[in-house]
Amino acid sequence: MPASAEALQVRHDLLEWYDRNHRDFPWRRRHDPYAVLVSEVMLQQTQASRVVDRFVRFMDRFPTADALAAAPTAAVLAEWSGLGYNRRALALPRAAAIVARDGWPPDVAGLERLPGVGPYTARAVASLAFGVPIGVVDTNVRRWLLRRFGGADAPAALQERADALAAPGTGPAIAAWTHASMEFGAAICRSRNPRCDACPVADGCPSRGAAVAVPVPRQPALQGSDRAVRGAMLRQLAVAAGHALSETAARERIGADLDGERWERILAGLERDGLLHRRGGTVALGAATIGR
Numbered sequence: 001m002p003a004s005a006e007a008l009q010v011r012h013d014l015l016e017w018y019d020r021n022h023r024d025f026p027w028r029r030r031h032d033p034y035a036v037l038v039s040e041v042m043l044q045q046t047q048a049s050r051v052v053d054r055f056v057r058f059m060d061r062f063p064t065a066d067a068l069a070a071a072p073t074a075a076v077l078a079e080w081s082g083l084g085y086n087r088r089a090l091a092l093p094r095a096a097a098i099v100a101r102d103g104w105p106p107d108v109a110g111l112e113r114l115p116g117v118g119p120y121t122a123r124a125v126a127s128l129a130f131g132v133p134i135g136v137v138d139t140n141v142r143r144w145l146l147r148r149f150g151g152a153d154a155p156a157a158l159q160e161r162a163d164a165l166a167a168p169g170t171g172p173a174i175a176a177w178t179h180a181s182m183e184f185g186a187a188i189c190r191s192r193n194p195r196c197d198a199c200p201v202a203d204g205c206p207s208r209g210a211a212v213a214v215p216v217p218r219q220p221a222l223q224g225s226d227r228a229v230r231g232a233m234l235r236q237l238a239v240a241a242g243h244a245l246s247e248t249a250a251r252e253r254i255g256a257d258l259d260g261e262r263w264e265r266i267l268a269g270l271e272r273d274g275l276l277h278r279r280g281g282t283v284a285l286g287a288a289t290i291g292r
């Protein structure tokens, strides 16, 4: 679908707005695919403000795909500690190992085959690092597209609209548009209290002053959940000497009131996911390695 005259005007106005107003996140100064991939994986499910320092630290510690691929799993998990959704930290080195061996896949389909990389992340890397003018639809982009243009809340229709808006991009404007599109949804056409009064594309917006909430799938409550205990366990192991603790010490440090059956289920789940291993009453970060 080619972009309409209205869509081209929205694109123009948002690019101008972004140029004057955007926040200076460290990953926005990086265009190499490794840095883009690390930042996009970190930003999945984690707020940008929480990612800033962690991204800088992670890139200092593992500056290249080769460095990350060669790092011990426990070191990567320890560096990831506190960002949550720790399986992302296991997939990232596996993707880095493939890239270190074979080079970067040349297209979105190849990027999608990397471990832990879904359609959104593949498109983000293609657009931000490889200059492919395609639409990248995250939660923020979905919301403002629906409010500003209306239409069906269906992934294929939204992707088509986002692709049409991205298509005119050339050179640096390709990455700028992807950032502008995400930033606009995060900063102006916000989920709650959209700032229609400060909106650069308010003219002609059918939702102006009356924007409805665009529901996103909710995560189950974390407090007291198995997921919370899993996170607490990994954080304790991340700061422990040698990234290992006795089971008794781990249980004391977590401080949760868990019966034996639940404790076993949580440990077994972490073990199955390759996030820790047990040996002789000790728990240690990362999967067991052969010969250890």
Ligand code: SF4
Pocket: 144, 147, 148, 188, 189, 190, 194, 195, 196, 199, 200, 201, 202, 205, 206, 207, 208, 209, 211
């Ligand atoms: S006018 Fe309001 S609802 Fe419409 S795009 Fe701008 S911020 Fe969103």
